[in-house]
Amino acid sequence: MNPVVDILSLDHEGHGIARIDGKVTFVDGALAGERAEISVYRKHAKYNSANAVTILKASAQRTEPRCRYFGRCGGCSMQHLEASAQVAAKQRVLEDNLARIGKVKPDVMLSALHGPAWGYRTRARLSARWVDKKGGALVGFREKRSSYIADMASCEVLTPDVSALIQPLRELMDVLSNADRIPQIEVAVGEHVTVLVFRLLEPWSDDDAALVREFADRHHVHIWEQSKGPDTVRPFWPDIAPELSYSLPEFGLVMPFRPTDFTQVNVAINRALVSRALRLLGPQAGERIADLFCGLGNFTLPIARSGAEVVGIEGSTELVARARANALHNHLANARFAVDNLFEMTPEKFAALGHFDKLLIDPLRSGAIEVVKSLPESGAPHRIVYVSCDPATLARDAEVLVHVKGYRLEAAGVANMFPHTAHVESIALFKRISIKIQPLSRP
């Protein structure tokens, strides 16, 4: 018989937490305050993993998932929780991490940045596979906890135009002779163009190429192909096409990009995040500012608009070239860029970059501990805005900034970049309070 449990709270992944004879049990599909019949699918030494089978007492915050594939598709995990409660849960995750890992508390919790809850996703990697048992091709996200592709015909978080392409893409794959040699289709939506990048393990046949061209024309999309590594990505049809781009109207910027370049997935939240980051950073003409992990210049160019001198540093040569081109495109001469591996930052390398008044940091999930540890004792930037896609590493780095480097955590808050997923994007403002006094040298 299935156990019946009370859900005590929600974990950082959006699972309910219950106890069975004292053992922690993470329940997929159950919310805090609920009573549920559950089925345990894995027993670990210290905890169980379970699925909710029947909700016997529902939370007031439970809502009907909009997507009919929710629960099977691995793309979303929180559609059953009201959108505002999702944001509150993310805010709690951020506060918990800062307190538990970083042993810090922001002076101010910033209001969460909200955007549209549906149809927001402009980037995706869709998996593709011919499945004999289904008698056709599947195109979509992977199923939860599985390498199988979800049998889906639409998606509520992709932009509506891209969602509407899933079924036609499946039909296209059904008629291509080499569908089993196309494992992935990457999607990038720009303001004027949508690009689909087909990962090809073998070239198109002439017949397939004609079918793909006809698909592109019928659905008003541009097709690119990728035969091997990232340097083999190139336009297929139309072969001469306008560039993808997004804009940051508050700063009068247009940012062209290639379909495989890193860009933030949620255009509305990205605009709000850039705007908040710039308000917190407060760049001024005459200042020298660094933007670390700068990508194609998403924060660098808005900083440059203020008149400050800005140096963007980034690990990818292609993105630095793109950032330079974007600075030119927007007539900004006060933004410079350099390629460097910031995971190998040292105090010596940091000092060699020269003095910075302020810093913006936007690293990958693994954070920026090497950068943080390399900040000098004297003459360090007096203000740091840290944009993070993992609150655990933000908290780890915050501990060093606050307890070792003499900063104060003035403010922190979340940006709901990925509604209906457990992903927590956040932003934090650090200000330097203690400047170590160097002992006076005696004559």
Ligand SMILES: C[S@@+](CC[C@H](N)C(=O)[O-])C[C@H]1O[C@@H](n2cnc3c(N)ncnc32)[C@H](O)[C@@H]1O
């Ligand atoms: C979260 S993205 C932020 C990009 C940019 N700030 C934006 O908003 O579009 C992180 C960036 O870190 C870069 N990166 C990854 N590894 C790196 C490394 N070892 N050193 C420097 N940059 C790296 C990635 O190429 C990516 O552009």
